[in-house]
Each structure stands twice: as C-alpha cells, then as structure tokens.
Amino acid sequence: MKKVLITGANKSIGFETARQLLQKGYYIYLGSRNFQNGQKAVEKLKAEGLNEVEAIQLDVSDQESVNAARKEIGRKTDVLDVLINNAGISGGLPQTATETAVSIFKNVFDINLFGVVRVTQAFIDLLSNSPQPCIVNVSSSMASLTLNSDPSWLYYNHKGAAYLPSKTALNMYTVNLAYEFKGTPFKINAVDPGFIATDFNDHRGTGTVEDAGKRIVKYAVLDADGPTGKFISEETNSETGEIPW
Ligand code: NAP
Numbered sequence: 001m002k003k004v005l006i007t008g009a010n011k012s013i014g015f016e017t018a019r020q021l022l023q024k025g026y027y028i029y030l031g032s033r034n035f036q037n038g039q040k041a042v043e044k045l046k047a048e049g050l051n052e053v054e055a056i057q058l059d060v061s062d063q064e065s066v067n068a069a070r071k072e073i074g075r076k077t078d079v080l081d082v083l084i085n086n087a088g089i090s091g092g093l094p095q096t097a098t099e100t101a102v103s104i105f106k107n108v109f110d111i112n113l114f115g116v117v118r119v120t121q122a123f124i125d126l127l128s129n130s131p132q133p134c135i136v137n138v139s140s141s142m143a144s145l146t147l148n149s150d151p152s153w154l155y156y157n158h159k160g161a162a163y164l165p166s167k168t169a170l171n172m173y174t175v176n177l178a179y180e181f182k183g184t185p186f187k188i189n190a191v192d193p194g195f196i197a198t199d200f201n202d203h204r205g206t207g208t209v210e211d212a213g214k215r216i217v218k219y220a221v222l223d224a225d226g227p228t229g230k231f232i233s234e235e236t237n238s239e240t241g242e243i244p245w
Helices: 012-023 035-047 063-076 102-112 114-128 163-180 209-220
Strands: 003-006 027-032 053-057 082-085 134-138 187-191
Touching (some): 003 012, 053 063, 063 114, 114 163, 163 187
Parallel strands (some): 134 187
C-alpha cells in the first residue's frame, strides 16, 4: 500500500485530499499541528469507512515537531511514496506593499516556504526509497509573476504583499528541487488548487474542496510518464494545466 504524508490535513483542502487518496487505496499520515484536531479528522474519515489513516502531530513552523514526525513515521515505515506540502497561511489579507509589517512577511514565509523546506528535507530519505516518489507543493496561481502582471487576468486585483511572494518563492524552491532530482523517478510539481471556499478566505472561494482535492491528487499519483518541475493550475488552464511562472 502506497504511503502519503499530507501537512495541514486536519481540515479543508488537505483533509479532502486525504479522503480522495484513501478512496484510491493509499495509506495516509494525516499531518496536523494540533494533534487533537488531527485525531478528530481521522475519526471522521474512519466513520466513512476509510480506515487506513493515522494522525501525526506536525507543525511545519517548528523544526522539533518536524523531526519528531519524521522519527514517528520512520518507526512505522522505511518508504514514503508521496509528500503533499499543503499547510499554508495567508497571514491575513489584504496586505499592502507599503504597510504590511515585516513580522507578517516572516510568519507567512516561515510556514509557506521554510515549512516546506523543513518537511521536504526531513522526509527526502524516506521518499527516495519509493520506486515512484511524488511531491506536490500546494502553490497558487496568484504566485505567477506573469499572470499577476496582466491587468486582464481574472485575479489581477487579488494581491497580497506577503502571501503572494511566499508562494512565488515556493515555486522557485520547487524548480530547484525538481532540478536536483532530474533523471530520477521523482515527480515534483507546484500545484494550484484553485480559488476554493475554505476558512482560508472566509469561504469566498468559488470552487469546492472536492475540485481542489482532484487537482492535487492527480499530481500525487503520477507514473513514470508524468510531468516534473511544472507549475500547474487546472482552474486557469484546463487544457494542459501548465501556467507561466
Ligand atoms: P485552510 O482552510 O486555512 O487550512 C490550512 C491548513 O494548514 C489547516 O489544516 C491549518 O491547520 C494548516 N496549518 C497552518 N499553519 C500550519 C503549521 N504551522 N503547521 C502545520 N499546519 C498548519 O486553507 P486551505 O484553503 O485548505 O489551503 C490549503 C493550501 O492551499 C494552502 O497552502 C493555501 O495557501 C493553498 N491555496 C488555497 C487556496 C484557496 O482558495 N483556498 C488557493 C490557492 C492556494 P489549523 O487547522 O491548525 O489552522
């Protein structure tokens, strides 16, 4: 049974992604910074008959928590097949370029970029033991420098001086990571879930968590022919999925 770690999976997009991968027969380590919330999420899934899941305490902003999660999962398995770096925060929007405090930038980058670095570095050895490892970095189409400079783009007026650059930086980390593993079985992509109604945006999103889950799952279950080092937004480009960086 293939094994998956999802960060920030106690609710919203991460939780729905866990549900869809369970339905496909994957085993899920459900990351949650609050262990009780993770356990509640697991109970919900088990009540639906989805049993191959366990909660793991994992705060991506805390290196000790990441190390402890790595130790715990390492006691259970030598192989991790999929890592979904989903945990993320906006830092509270709107964020103007002139008035957003540096402390907000630091907090947002600590979770959206450094959190991904911490978790990826901690689990890369277990992922390397998989015959077909996949990493999905949950990004945002709003991280695209090209699209966000185009006044005719649907989300042109959706800015965020700390949140958007944190995801742009995540994209460049994804490019570097994919480069490091080129020519290997690794598939590493930045995937935009779409504008989704969750707590993240006070449920103003126009898509559902089911849509988002499908978009993420597609890049979590890639085979040897799948893409790597790409920036994907199936909401923005429904034909190929690929969008400009
Ligand atoms: P959400 O409803 O706010 O859920 C975010 C999840 O991340 C929660 O489980 C939260 O845990 C967790 N989290 C926050 N800080 C964490 C930390 N330090 N360590 C571990 N987990 C942490 O957001 P969402 O809409 O599901 O977003 C999921 C991802 O999609 C994010 O990366 C977001 O940037 C991205 N995204 C969302 C949209 C959208 O329209 N919703 C669009 C583009 C990209 P708690 O429950 O403990 O807070």
